[in-house]
Structure formats: structure tokens, C-alpha cells
Amino acid sequence: MVKLRTWGYFADSAGKSMLRNSWMTLASIGTVAVSLLVLGVFLLVAVNVNTIAAQVESQVELTAYLGKLSVTERQALETEIKALPGVTGITFVSKDQAWERLLGWYGNDRAFLAGWEEENPLRESFEIRTDSSHRVAEVANELTGLSGVEEVLYGREIVDKLLAITRMIRLVGIVLMCGLALAAMFIIANTIRITVFARRREIGIMRFVGATDWFIRWPFVMEGLALGVVGALVSASVLAWGYYLAVRSLVRVMPFWPLVSPWPLLQHLALLLLALGAVIGIGGSTVSLRRYLDV
Amino acid sequence: MLELRNVTKMYPSGPVALKEVSITVTEGEFVFVVGPSGAGKTTLTKLLMCEERPTSGSIIINNFDVNKLRPKEVPLLRRSMGVVFQDFRLMPTWTVEENVAFAMVVVEVAPRHIRRRVAEVLSLVGLTNKRNQLPGQLSGGEQQRVALARAIVNQPSLVLADEPTGNLDPETSWGIVKLLLDINATGTTMLMVTHANQIVDSLRKRVIALDAGRVARDEEGGVYHG
Structure with a gap:
């Protein structure tokens, strides 16, 4: 049983050696912070893409892009679509309307669209609402079979694409994080090695006056833990600050797809990062x- | 107290360090261990401190059977003995008081007991006035007194002194030996490994002479050269 004041002694000696090797301490904290920061950014992006995907999925609207049709052909098609089971509404979007939307979408950055007005590469389309989201795929199938319909896009498809992107982001994030975490662990191991070396006299004395192995080890474990946790705190703070900024500015730019609310998302993320920081540090x-403390 | 029976220690490379050594030391004895370099004195101290295990034979120290000792119990054995080295082994950045107290801190003694006991042993070795100085500010003899204070602060029943006067001039050496005798007089068993023939010859204590890994001589009231 280790007594409370002994923990105080451990913390004290860990703190002292961190101050003594301040450069290594900073380097260790920095690498932990960077690796966890990368993980955090990827996780936040993945969570948001996921949320967007869920939102899109819940929309009951389909878009049927049309080939070159005369007005009569188009009207006939419209009647035909209206008659499909499950269809509750249909809106025609002309090439010009589509163009206007695109301009609206890009707001002030529309300069790069200049020169395209003449040919307007966009297609005419029908926007079709269904009575329930379960019907969407069924209706989409029917639409694809109709002549005059070039392509049908609906939530599911976008969702699939978004989910594929999420998977990719998560994978890349985890791979990157593993590499960086290993690097961070290596740096911490090196820092501890230097501490062990700097304190070999003290360790020798501890041995022959009868300190237990764990008594000798604890200060070093605590130093590693502190490096990992402080690194995690740094990354969590930077992430929280960055995410608040992102939420604030993106609300203005794309109000229709707001980012996931920072609370409790950031809280969960911070806990995760702290746990990982602790694991990296202790590891x-x-x-x-x-390798270096033969007790 | 201390019993070695047919202890042999061999290292993978090199000659046999100890051959069939049997020594019994009873409680409260004062014993000199002498012998030329390479006789096995260092190996003997390592075995006693449980830094190494014997190749064969048994060692019993303060009721601990070294062969049956689990790694976890080694610290307990070490707490039952105090050790003093030729090179003092003090922390240069700690005061005299901190150096002595450290032996109690690592065995988790309450701070108020530590303060009282440290004051006691520092007065015993005559360093009360220097308790706040750093080892570097002390003479060699004084540093060895600090080490000695640290060795006895936890009241061990055995003190192992490995060439405690090896780095000291004759006069200072006598001061240290005087202290060892004082400590021995309180009932603490004293095992002193030494090259100081004048000290051995004038004290006429028990002398165990090692030569080439064997006990060449073990006599009460002995001298350095038999």
C-alpha cells in the first residue's frame, strides 16, 4: 500500500525532472498534442459528414435530371410522374433557375463562374417529393425507367457517397494518428530514458536502502503520464477553440448545413483525447x- | 544472523569468484573481511546485498533465506541492513539532512518520525551543525559520516561496510572506525571489508581472510596478514 504522502513525493520528483529537462518535456508534450490534434480534427470532420449524411437521408426529395425535351414532351412526363404511387408533389426547375441557384450558392465567390452564363452547362430537372422516405428508392427506380429522364439523384445515393467519404476520413485519421502516437510514445520513452539516466545515482541509492521496485518506478510513470495528459489538454483546447470558430463562421456561410453543436461533442472528444494521452504517456x-531501469 | 553455507559463485565469463565459502556471524559481532584484490570480497558483498544470487549453497541473512527470496522481498532484506561504501554515494544536490532522511522516505516512514530520528543519528555521528550543508562542502570523513548516518537511520541489525575508509587518510579513518565500534556496541552486527591493515591489526577483532575465492583464514582476535 503506497501512502498518500508518498504520492506527493512521486509527484514532486516527477515535476522536478520535468522542469530539469524542460526541452524534452516541451518536445514530448508537443508531439502528443500534435498527434491527438490530428486525430481530433479527423474525428470532428467525420462526425459532421455523418450528420450531414443523416440529414440528407431524411429528406424525401428526389431530383430527376432531364434530357433535351420539348415543352409538350416535358408536360407529358410531368403528368406521368405525378401519377406514380407515392409522389406527392413535383416542381420544374429550368436551366436558368438552376443557374440562379448556383450563383446564389457561391455568393461572393461567383467570379469563377464568369463566362459560363452563355452556354449554361446545367440541365433541366424535376424535383419530386414523396410521401415517405421509405418510398424514395422505389420511386427513383420507376423514374429511371421513364424516357426523357437522364439521371435520378436522391438522398440515398448522396448518403452513400458521404458515408464512403466518412469512412475514408476516419481511416486516414486513425492511420495518421497511430503513426503519430507511436512517434509521441517514442519521444516520451526517450525523455524518460534521459530522466532515468540523470537520476541513476538516486536510483542506485534507492535500491540499496531498500526501496521497492514500484517505489522506484512510480515517479517515472507519473512523469510519462503527465507528459501525455498535458499534451492531450493542449490538443483538446486547440480543438475546442478551433471548432467554436468554425461553427461561428460556417453558420454564416452555409446556414442550411450547420455543424454539429459543440456541446457535448467537444466534451466527449476531450475525454477521449485525455484517455489516449494517458495511454501514450504510460506506454x-x-x-x-x-529497457533502461533494471529493477 | 548471517550464515553462508558452501556458497559458490561463478560468472559466465571468468574464474570462480567464490568457492564453497562457509561463514557464520552471530548477532552483535564485529568482523573484518580482508584479502587481496580478486579474492572475492566484492562478490561476497554483492551476494549479501542480494544484488546477485549464489550459483550454489545457501545464504541466510536476518532470517531471510536468499535462495527462497522472491524479487519483491529483496527490498525487505535490504532494509534490514545498512550499507556504507568507499565512495560514500551521497546525492550532491541534497543537504546532509535530506541525504539521511531519504533512506526513511523510501521506506515510507512518517515525516515527524523522520525528523526526530535524523536529528538523533546526526548527533550520533557528530554532524548536527552541518545538517544543512551539501556533501560538496564537507570533508571526506564527514561525508562518510553522513553515509554512515544514512546506513543506521532505519536501525538495521547488520551494517555492511565495504572499504569505508578506502578514500580517507589514516586519522580520519580512525574516526570512522570509532563510530563503527560505537554502533557495534549498541548491538548492531558489523561486517567491514577492508584493506586497512593497521586498523585490523590494532583492533584484534575476528578476521575472515579470503584468497582466490576461498576462506583462507577465519580467526578471533586476528590480524591482517596471518
Whole structure:
């Protein structure tokens, strides 16, 4: 049983050696912070893309892009679509209307669209509402069979694409994070090795006056833990600050797709990062103690 | 107290360090261990401190059977003995008081007991006035007194002194030996490994002479050269 004041002693000696090797301490905290920051950014992006996908999925609207049709052909098609089971409404979007929307979408950045007005590459389309989201796929199938309909896009398809993107983001994030976490662990292991070396005299004395192995190890484990946790705190703070800024500015730019509310998302993320920081820190010091502290 | 029976220690490379060594030391004895370099004195101290295990034979120290000792119990054995080295082994950045107290801190003694006991042993070794100085500010003899204070602060039943006067001039050495005798007089068993023939010859204590890994001589009231 380790007594409370002994923990105080451990914390004290861990703190002292962190101050003594301040450069290594900063380097360790920095690498932990960077690797967790990368993970955090990827996770936040993935969560948001996921949410957007869910939103899109819940929309009961389909878009049928049309080939070159005369007005009569178009009207005939419209009647035909209206008659399909499950269809509750249909709106025609002309090439010009589509163009206007695009301009509206890009707001002030529309300069790069200049020169395209003449040919207007956009297609005419019908926007079709269904009575329930379950019907969407069925209706889409029917629409694809109609002549004059070139392409049908609906939520599911976009959702699939978004989900594929999310998977990609998550995968890349995790791979990157693993690499960086290993690097962080290596740096921490090295820092602890330097501490062990700097304190070899003290360790020797501890041994012959009868300190237990764990008594000798704890200060180093605590130092590693502190490096990992402080690094995690840094990354969590930066992420929280960045995310608030992003939420605030994106609300203005794209109010229709707001980012996931920062609370409690950031809280969960911070806890995750702290846990990972602790694991990296303890892992790093353990590796080092195994190799360099022969107790 | 201390019993070695047919202890042999071999290292993978090199000659046999100890051959069939049997030594019994009873409680409260004062014993000199002498012998030329390479006789096995260092190996003997390592075995006693449980830094190494014997290749064969048994060692019993303060009721601990070294062969049956689990790694976890090694610290307990070490707490039952105090050790003093030729090179003092003090922390240069800690005061005299901190150096002595450290031995109690690592065995988790309450701070108020530590303060009282440290004051006690510092007065015993005559360093009360220097308790706030750093080892670098002390003479060699004084540093060895600090080490000695640290060795006895936890009241061990055995003190192992490995060439405690090796770095000291004859006069200072006598001061240290005097302290060892004082500590021995309170009932603490004293095992002193030494090259100081004048000290051994004038004290006429028990002398165990090692030569080439064997006990060449073990006599009460002995001298350095038998």
C-alpha cells in the first residue's frame, strides 16, 4: 500500500525532472498534442459528414435530371410522374433557375463562374417529393425507367457517397494518428530514458536502502503520464477553440448545413483525447523503464 | 544472523569468484573481511546485498533465506541492513539532512518520525551543525559520516561496510572506525571489508581472510596478514 504522502513525493520528483529537462518535456508534450490534434480534427470532420449524411437521408426529395425535351414532351412526363404511387408533389426547375441557384450558392465567390452564363452547362430537372422516405428508392427506380429522364439523384445515393467519404476520413485519421502516437510514445520513452539516466545515482541509492521496485518506478510513470495528459489538454483546447470558430463562421456561410453543436461533442472528444494521452504517456514510460531501469 | 553455507559463485565469463565459502556471524559481532584484490570480497558483498544470487549453497541473512527470496522481498532484506561504501554515494544536490532522511522516505516512514530520528543519528555521528550543508562542502570523513548516518537511520541489525575508509587518510579513518565500534556496541552486527591493515591489526577483532575465492583464514582476535 503506497501512502498518500508518498504520492506527493512521486509527484514532486516527477515535476522536478520535468522542469530539469524542460526541452524534452516541451518536445514530448508537443508531439502528443500534435498527434491527438490530428486525430481530433479527423474525428470532428467525420462526425459532421455523418450528420450531414443523416440529414440528407431524411429528406424525401428526389431530383430527376432531364434530357433535351420539348415543352409538350416535358408536360407529358410531368403528368406521368405525378401519377406514380407515392409522389406527392413535383416542381420544374429550368436551366436558368438552376443557374440562379448556383450563383446564389457561391455568393461572393461567383467570379469563377464568369463566362459560363452563355452556354449554361446545367440541365433541366424535376424535383419530386414523396410521401415517405421509405418510398424514395422505389420511386427513383420507376423514374429511371421513364424516357426523357437522364439521371435520378436522391438522398440515398448522396448518403452513400458521404458515408464512403466518412469512412475514408476516419481511416486516414486513425492511420495518421497511430503513426503519430507511436512517434509521441517514442519521444516520451526517450525523455524518460534521459530522466532515468540523470537520476541513476538516486536510483542506485534507492535500491540499496531498500526501496521497492514500484517505489522506484512510480515517479517515472507519473512523469510519462503527465507528459501525455498535458499534451492531450493542449490538443483538446486547440480543438475546442478551433471548432467554436468554425461553427461561428460556417453558420454564416452555409446556414442550411450547420455543424454539429459543440456541446457535448467537444466534451466527449476531450475525454477521449485525455484517455489516449494517458495511454501514450504510460506506454512510453513503460517501454523506457523496461529497457533502461533494471529493477 | 548471517550464515553462508558452501556458497559458490561463478560468472559466465571468468574464474570462480567464490568457492564453497562457509561463514557464520552471530548477532552483535564485529568482523573484518580482508584479502587481496580478486579474492572475492566484492562478490561476497554483492551476494549479501542480494544484488546477485549464489550459483550454489545457501545464504541466510536476518532470517531471510536468499535462495527462497522472491524479487519483491529483496527490498525487505535490504532494509534490514545498512550499507556504507568507499565512495560514500551521497546525492550532491541534497543537504546532509535530506541525504539521511531519504533512506526513511523510501521506506515510507512518517515525516515527524523522520525528523526526530535524523536529528538523533546526526548527533550520533557528530554532524548536527552541518545538517544543512551539501556533501560538496564537507570533508571526506564527514561525508562518510553522513553515509554512515544514512546506513543506521532505519536501525538495521547488520551494517555492511565495504572499504569505508578506502578514500580517507589514516586519522580520519580512525574516526570512522570509532563510530563503527560505537554502533557495534549498541548491538548492531558489523561486517567491514577492508584493506586497512593497521586498523585490523590494532583492533584484534575476528578476521575472515579470503584468497582466490576461498576462506583462507577465519580467526578471533586476528590480524591482517596471518
